[in-house]
Amino acid sequence: MPEQSSPLELAEGDPFGPHNLPYGVFSTPDRPGEQRVGVRIGSHVLDAGAAATALGSPYAQLLAQPDLMPLLAAGRTAWSDVRRALTAWVTVPAHRADIEPLLHPVDSVTLHLPYRVADYVDFYASEHHATNVGRIFRPDGDALTPNWKHLPIGYHGRAGTVVVSGTDVTRPSGQRKAPADPAPVFGPSVKLDIEAEVGFVVGTGSEQGRPVALADFREHVFGLSLLNDWSARDIQAWEYVPLGPFLGKSFATSVSAWVTPLEALDAARTAPPARDFPLLPYLDDTDEEQPGGFDLRLSVAINGQVVAEPPFSTMYWTAAQQLAQMTVNGASLRTGDLYGSGTISGAEPAQRGSLLELTWNGRDPLELREGKRTFLEDGDTVTMTAWAPGPDGIRVGLGEVTGRIVSAP
Template identity: 70%
Template sequence: MPQQSPRELPEGDPFGADTLPYGVFTTPDAPERRRIGVRYGAYVLDAAAAAAAHGSAHTALLTAPTLNPLLAAGRPVWQAVRAEVRTWVTADGGAEHFHPLEGVTLHLPFEVADYVDFYASEHHATNVGRIFRPDSEPLTPNWKHLPIGYHGRAGTVVVSGTDVVRPQGQRKAPADARPSFGPSLRLDIEAEVGFVVGAPAPANTPVALADFREHVFGVCLVNDWSARDVQAWEYVPLGPFLGKSFATSVSAWITPLDAFDAARTAPPERTFPLLPYLDDSGAEPGGIDLRIEVAINGETVSRPPFASMYWTAAQQLAHMTVNGASLRTGDFYASGTVSGPDPDQRGCLLELTEGKGPYLADGDVVTLTAWAPGPAGARIGLGEVTGRIVPAPGTAAP
């Protein structure tokens, strides 16, 4: 049954008072004025208007057109604002500060500083290794000793709902004498989970596992689109480049990290001893029990479990900074493809089809959704990520 008013939340709605994700929206009457919003069921709370009405000390942060000032404010402020928002969405009055979700336009909620993509699923790495190197060990020798990753392109991180133009590039099949140029014929998805950095860290100040919560503001779904044929030809010896940098779709909603306390879970058992900066044996459980669903043109094709990821977000952040690299507000990193042990839990078409295809066609619409267990049986929702494939400029469908 549709939600009739802002505070009449349907039972079991994953966007209740325990979730409260942040986004940025505009309304038809003021399309130029971007505002911070908080999702509550099928409505968006105008956070700045509510803050001003309640005399909040954090009104200035919530009046910004992007989440970055709030991200930079640090964890004590994040927690204080979250507590205030919970009272604003549940108290009487203030209905004028809510907007129906279907009536607003959502935007990229934060300014992306740097983007890093990891390769943290043992199941994904093993499946891909078997496809690409059938006569060798599927995992490379370093895989169980460090979280493998690469620096992506921050400028092509786009908000959910943005069309994805089929990329063009060089392609060369093993039997071809020379490469050709044209639209990717093996366009793929990668179901991932992203982490948004709030509080910065100066250069040469590695972030320890125990400090993860002090720096990471929130969590979102990610589809890191991949042109497998372009990638296969270019990636040796330096890794992903044009095959990955054309588009990375992220949710319009960033769910605060604290919302997932009830979903914390231990990562898989380690099969090699870890170096001290990555050793989480004495830390809080670093996994998150997210249940992801991947749909193509409305049909569910996979349900990857994030709880199966070998490397945790805290370990990824520790590794990302151990060499002295700084953190900036708006830094963004993603888990890499999420895949589970079962055939219907694979997070990309490369795995789902054993490398044979078919891959994405022009006009295909891919949607990722997810939820996690919350307190007292509630569900914590993540905003969906959706994208439609459109043809490369000046070309017909391949």
């Protein structure tokens, strides 16, 4: 029989090769109650803590943990050092005898929420999305509000309802009132929507009262994940005046099980769109050394059928500007803070990151194999995937975030 190849011998161009190495948390069937930090390599997960222990690494204490919190809190120097060590462990042939027994097939493990979400903030940073929403709800007025191009607009969500990919999403109930209805009614949402986003994970916290500058973005943000900001549009429409999103958003937010370090995305850095107005100094990134945008290519599927491919490179406000805005009043960061980019939409109809836009608030239903859809029905499964350009033309895989809608209780 031919000798079996090593799990570390990956096909050329594997999006989860040594150039990527995203972090997650997993458990195995034989030890279901024991969560461990893992790093994805190809179609396997490396038990990072066990590897560090086996190789006598000084990073064993950071990696032999039930979640990513100690690593996140360790700071940028530690993040870089650990990444270099992991790269060596999975590429240097001399380490194979120690590393191979610690690899688990991805499809054989259970993936968990990889960090404890401290605070959750969501933004509204795509000009195409904001313009579409404005045209839907204010057809006779200005599509964008007067402040939109002067600061990143956001709102505070509920950290306790952030769930890992694969978790079912229960249809929320609440008050809703259509314009022609004489009074509000209570019941399950009939306009349950998706929002294709990217979530940024804060590692190092900051001192209260001291804003975080644009240049310090990479000192605080560890990496990113895909994010689906589920939205009950009918509940949201009735409740949001004058204080903004509340119950229409806070019932569930799904994130990928994998956190891709920012260092894996250096080749995907790109300039954001041209700004139409001069920005105040704390948001002005014209002289920053690195471009603030990321060239991420998303794909959104409902029941396995792709309905949109939003491009992250079109986002008007960058993650660094969002972090600066989030702290400019002196608000502090904590390890495990998560902030969402806001819905990602491009200029073309097939690049819209929400059903609100794709169906123009129900006017133009989507044709799916199961039938027409304006908004989500019970049993629908939404899956978002993404990739980014990597070194030497190799793609960086960003995993997936998926969720199935189950009926309201």
